[in-house]
Amino acid sequence: MTPPSIDSKSSDPRLAGHALVEALMAQGVDTCFGVPGESYLAVLDGFYEHRDRIRFVSCRHEGGASFMAEAQGKLTGRPGICLVTRGPGASNAAIGLHTAFQDSTPMILIVGQVASDQRDREAFQEVDYRHMFGPGTLGMAKWVGEVQSADRLPEYVARAFHTAMQGRPGPVVLVLPEDMLTTPTRAAVLPRVEPVQAWPSPGGLRTLHQMLSQAQRPFLLVGGGGWSATSAAAMQRFAEDWKLPVGCGFRFQDTFDNRHPQYAGDVGIGINPALARRIQEADLVLAVGVRLGEMTTGGYTLLQVPRSHQTLVHVHAGAEELGRVYHPDLALQASMSCVGQALETLSAPSALPWLSWTSAAHEDYVANSQSSPVEPLDLAVVMKTLQDKVPQDAVYTNGAGNFSGWLHRFVRYPGLALAGRTQLACTSGAMGYGFPAAVAASLLSPQRTVINVAGDGDFLMTAQELSTATGYGASRLITLVVDNGTYGTIRMHQEREFPGRVSGSDLFNPDFVALAQAHGWHAEKVVSTSQFASALDRALSAERPVLLHLKLDADIITSRTTLTALRQTALGRVK
Secondary structure (H helix, E strand, O other): OOOOOOOOOOOOOEEHHHHHHHHHHHOOOOEEEEOOOHHHHHHHHHHHHOOOOOEEEEOOOHHHHHHHHHHHHHHHOOOEEEEEEHHHHHHHHHHHHHHHHHHOOOEEEEEEEOOHHHOOOOOOOOOOHHHHOOOOOOOOOOEEEEOOOHHHHHHHHHHHHHHHHOOOOOEEEEEEEHHHHOOEEOOOOOOOOOOOOOOOOHHHHHHHHHHHHHOOOEEEEEOOOOOOHHHHHHHHHHHHHHOOOEEEEOOOHHHOOOOOOOEEEEEOOOOOHHHHHHHHHOOEEEEEOOOOOOOOOOOOOOOOOOOOOOEEEEEEOOOOOOOOOOOOOEEEEOOHHHHHHHHOOOOOOOOOOOHHHHHHHHHHHHHHOOOOOOOOOOHHHHHHHHHHHOOOOOEEEEOOOOOHHHHHHHOOOOOHHHHOOOEEEOOOOOOOOHHHHHHHHHHHOOOOOEEEEEEHHHHHOOHHHHHHHHHOOOOOEEEEEEEOOEOHHHHHHHHHHOOOOOOOOEOOOOOHHHHHHHOOOEEEEEOOHHHHHHHHHHHHHOOOOEEEEEEOOOOOOOOOOOHHHHHHHHHHHHO
8 A cells, every 4th residue: 555645744653543543632632432343443452542532432322422422512512522433333433413403512433334345235233324424404414424545534523523512512423433443544633522502793782782672571482402601690691691591402401501580491391381481572572592393392382483473583593594484684693602792782671671671581481480288299499409518510400201300390500601501401301311411411511510300211222321320430420210100291191182091101110229239330219308308418419429319109190290190171171
């Protein structure tokens, strides 16, 4: 073979698999997640070569690994890294890739491919990943690249980082043929990539100032990926100057301080009915960073498609997102990392007509935080006890299921400006997300307390990562498994549509305490509200991961209603 050309910046020859690891380190990566495979043995050897600077966390399933990488992207603001092998590994990892796409999270999925001389023969576990993950607004990746030349590997890695972080953040797939990874190369790695900051146009900001000045009932809706603490703090100052009521988009509740007197609540599944009415009654909705999807818009009812009756200003990092679903009255492209600084330059007039509107919105939020007692185990009290006892910067994680409604309603996140990311939750509605996300958070930020709240069905999707947490030394990690013996969300919809006809939603669960203990965890069962506080104290003082098994009656199906009530309502409708 012809040796690669050498210039003053070339490195000593090494395997391309080693060059990949060096390229990741040049981008600031110190932890990668994955499941090992023979298609990228050269990369694994690269991790060994540089084991003092970067670690490979070997997970028990690619779904868990991809969720951990997605959580890494949320926590750091830079691409989380997941490595898998060939077709089965890539298929399993697709759930995390899809979550990263819908959640606007920077992530890079690295897939070991069959050798180049075996392509297009349906070789063992061969898949065409460009077709599998084909980019597009409804796909699973922003870009799928396959590296054919070892000398171009650093170029592809840098492009992957650029693409994942630029505009609307999202996932990228890099496909690496096995023979390419074992090819020697002198190609030098490229410098650390930083995303370009897109600032809104001055003319657009002037128009926004006019629209705000003419409003009577404005509402600020924030969320999405790409925020920095600096931008979030500036956004808060903008909201304070204009005295705007502020809501956070679905599962982005940590964008704004929930304890702030202008906070109005989360806008998503299980929304406070008073907040839903308020958004519908608003005359101006300023949506910043949020992808106005089905969950945030209440099935496109809070804002009508394609033209809302409210004046709509949509500010988003992705040009392709603006006008894709809603036709806004004003569209501004801006990076969330600087949008706060841009908006705070807009000075509010001395007199604002909506002060009572804003205070009433917060009063509605406070009232929604109250609940009627539930026996024997009250999850509202559980959530409030967590808030009282865990540190302010604790990270809360959850997957998908009705159990998450208690977090949305009762946990008050301090906001990015104060504590960084404190909520890791999936807007994609992927069951199994919360537990691996918690493991990743604990390994990446061992000084922080991490609280995972999971449903029984949700937890068992990725429970095998119990061993990953133990093996890699997660310590300040507490998982609460809410066990009601059913796929609660599905059961709820069954009772609404086909009352009393239960099919497929029953669960047959293991002994969760014994399961956790078998993996070296401390574990306890909690069956009543009175038991929880002391169990939590023991969990917080433990020097190893802890699982608390919370047994909940299936009839307590949400934080607002019961299965019995749903069934009676549905039967009354049928009659």
